Amino acid sequence: MLEKYDFAEKCLESKNIFSGRLLHVFRDKVILPDDRETIREYIKHPGASVVIPYLNDNQVLLIHQFRYPVNRVMIELPAGKIDPGENPDTTIKRELEEETGYTSDNIINLCAIYTTVGYSDELLHLFWAYNLKPCVKKPDYDERIELFPTSIGNAMEMIYSGEITDAKSVIGLFWADKIINDRQFRKRVLK
């Protein structure tokens, strides 16, 4: 693998060309490794956390949620944006409680994923939660969420048949399948 400096593009000028309520767009003038110039346009994002809530007996807790940008009800793992100054693990404990009505003191970080490197710096932190305990569910005022507990076998089948299509949830479920069905792998990540 070539080192970063063989590929790296240096910023000549960075400009915040749009800021909405949620989205912040930047346009940078950059210099390529061969000294030519180009433009890079991208979103700065605070990052997000997503969790696999494990319910025992090979069951995971998914949710149904309407997503306006794609105009459909998606099947997803619980997730949410990191608030200013928040740690990813605080985010996920909060979102798990708000969206599912469960809490846990056993939440383990599995990995971090860049969602869309072409035009965003969003980093998504994936967690595994077990020993779930009921608490009060309190979704945001403009979120409608319905719980959908299911077996990992059924969830994987729903990926292969095209019923689960949300990227972060697909990645989380592949990890869940490996953790649940591969004893050695489970020992390694849940140590």
Place this chain on the structure above:
Amino acid sequence: MLEKYDFAEKCLESKNIFSGRLLHVFRDKVILPDDRETIREYIKHPGASVVIPYLNDNQVLLIHQFRYPVNRVMIELPAGKIDPGENPDTTIKRELEEETGYTSDNIINLCAIYTTVGYSDELLHLFWAYNLKPCVKKPDYDERIELFPTSIGNAMEMIYSGEITDAKSVIGLFWADKIINDRQFRKRVLK
């Protein structure tokens, strides 16, 4: 699962509040199922295609590419944005040739994935390509790409150890692992 109309948010007014060279941001006033109003801000994206180039003997062809928004060299599957009027399968044949210098007449669609339902309508089409044949490599003038052929076993290990962190590539490699190592599944999807 509740039907879409139990959750659906209706658009009252849609406004293109920003258009850059690459990114198009919309802000819609919407009405929630309980008749309250809220605002949804999101990106309209033309969609993209991504491919798992299979090299025989359990090897897949990954690439190294510098990604400005995250300021690092990423390990990825070849991918690219759909051009206006283009089919996803035309996109992926073109991107495979441009980025890797291989072409194929055996490209199979596996699934479609929404990359970031919270703020984008981007739909990503995943393909499996085999019987690869060398052709002329011609990356875009501002793309620097290095080929990284590796075994599926090593690629999966790089996901688990946090070296492969690009969402579309992680999803593609989980599918590749299943296709390569599960004979029955392979029969089902490559029929």
